[in-house]
Amino acid sequence: MIKKTACRLLSMILIAMLFLQPGSSFAAEIEGQIMGDEVNLRSLPDTAGTSLAKLYLGDEVTVLDEVGDWYKVEYNGICGYVMSSLVFVKSITDRIAYTSTDGVNLRGGASESSYVITTISAGHPVRIRQMVGEWYFVSYEGNAGFVRRDMVTLSNMSGIGGSATLLKYGMEGSEVKKLQQELYRRNFISQASVTGYYGAKTREAIKDFQKAAKLSGADGVAGPETLNILYDRTNGIKKTIAQMISSRDIKGMVRMIDWFNGGNNLVSRNGGIATVTDVKTGKSFKIRRSGGTKHMDVHPASASDTAVMRSIVGGWTWARRAIWLTVNGRVYAASMNCMPHSPDPSRSDNFPGHFCIHLKNSRTHGGNRVDPDHQACIQRAFNVGNGG
Numbered sequence: 001m002i003k004k005t006a007c008r009l010l011s012m013i014l015i016a017m018l019f020l021q022p023g024s025s026f027a028a029e030i031e032g033q034i035m036g037d038e039v040n041l042r043s044l045p046d047t048a049g050t051s052l053a054k055l056y057l058g059d060e061v062t063v064l065d066e067v068g069d070w071y072k073v074e075y076n077g078i079c080g081y082v083m084s085s086l087v088f089v090k091s092i093t094d095r096i097a098y099t100s101t102d103g104v105n106l107r108g109g110a111s112e113s114s115y116v117i118t119t120i121s122a123g124h125p126v127r128i129r130q131m132v133g134e135w136y137f138v139s140y141e142g143n144a145g146f147v148r149r150d151m152v153t154l155s156n157m158s159g160i161g162g163s164a165t166l167l168k169y170g171m172e173g174s175e176v177k178k179l180q181q182e183l184y185r186r187n188f189i190s191q192a193s194v195t196g197y198y199g200a201k202t203r204e205a206i207k208d209f210q211k212a213a214k215l216s217g218a219d220g221v222a223g224p225e226t227l228n229i230l231y232d233r234t235n236g237i238k239k240t241i242a243q244m245i246s247s248r249d250i251k252g253m254v255r256m257i258d259w260f261n262g263g264n265n266l267v268s269r270n271g272g273i274a275t276v277t278d279v280k281t282g283k284s285f286k287i288r289r290s291g292g293t294k295h296m297d298v299h300p301a302s303a304s305d306t307a308v309m310r311s312i313v314g315g316w317t318w319a320r321r322a323i324w325l326t327v328n329g330r331v332y333a334a335s336m337n338c339m340p341h342s343p344d345p346s347r348s349d350n351f352p353g354h355f356c357i358h359l360k361n362s363r364t365h366g367g368n369r370v371d372p373d374h375q376a377c378i379q380r381a382f383n384v385g386n387g388g
Contacts, residue, residue: 041080045070110135254385259362290345303350335377
């Protein structure tokens with residue numbers, strides 16, 4: 001009795017304090033309902049805390065405080081902690097939920113025999129207003145009604161990757177935010193795009209991730225296969241971010257080297273690696289040499305490098321581009337075309353062939369002539385890199 005009175009007294013004090021703080025989450029009603037079966041009421045805000053009692057679906061609790069991902073609650077005179085994702089607090093925020101299939105019924109009452117107001121489309125969010133036994137009272141696209149709890153998935157349940165099995169354009173909630181945080185960790189979106197809303201940027205990022213993971217059909221929908229791979233920290237799939245270099249970074253460092261006086265030996269013909277930097281955009285990617293006697297035959301070192309190269313040129317083209325070629329810390333003026341052509345030295349770089357890099361006085365393989373467009377780009381790379 002003393003324990004129950006003390007807990008109630010603490011609850012009243014906290015309620016009074018919360019009413020005096022306009023910015024508090026609990027400034028209004030602070031009653032909650034348990035959203036699972038055999039939920040532990042723990043002694044500490046941690047899964048290591050002792051279980052003080054078992055709570056069941058629909059049990060009502062009084063929320064006293066919020067500690068990280070936990071609520072401090074009172075239940076039948078016992079004070080303890082419950083994970084906040086397992087407590088429905090009506091007055092704080094609406095829970096977002098979604099269906100994974102089309103045609104889920106929104107009914108006028110909490111019964112299978114009640115009339116159907118409309119049907120809910122897969123991936124379209126519903127806002128939960130209240131729990132009524134095995135049903136949720138929800139709002140959906142201007143309608144209010146009841147949907148069976150087992151027909152929708154809450155968007156902010158706990159766990160790695162949440163409980164989502166399908167996330168797609170137009171959805172929102174903490175599971176979308178978790179998805180975006182993992183995309184950000186893998187360099188597929190910017191930190192500013194971690195908003196909790198699945199918009200166009202997230203859809204494009206998922207498409208890019210699906211391509212990088214070599215999934216069939218990159219559709220921008222995060223289904224079970226995509227989510228499993230995305231949340232698997234062992235696969236190491238990351239998007240290569242192009243290193244940005246400006247003429248200011250290398251001012252005075254760019255060298256001119258003649259193809260027949262050292263240029264041919266800059267990069268080994270047997271797979272030697274160098275870095276290409278596009279003078280116009282400043283984007284860099286790595287290349288691997290596969291051959292060439294009158295100029296370098298090269299290919300991107302990886303599929304990620306191919307992606308950076310494509311981001312520079314858009315579509316493949318024979319047009320020449322001024323570049324800086326970095327080898328062993330030294331920078332040389334050079335030129336490249338951006339068209340894959342035969343032979344193809346690598347099947348894993350997502351580049352269907354090789355392309356050519358020219359240095360001063362290098363020549364074409366077919367006509368054995370000095371290409372004036374390449375030479376003009378080489379001179380431009382030298383001039384820009386040395387402040388000219």
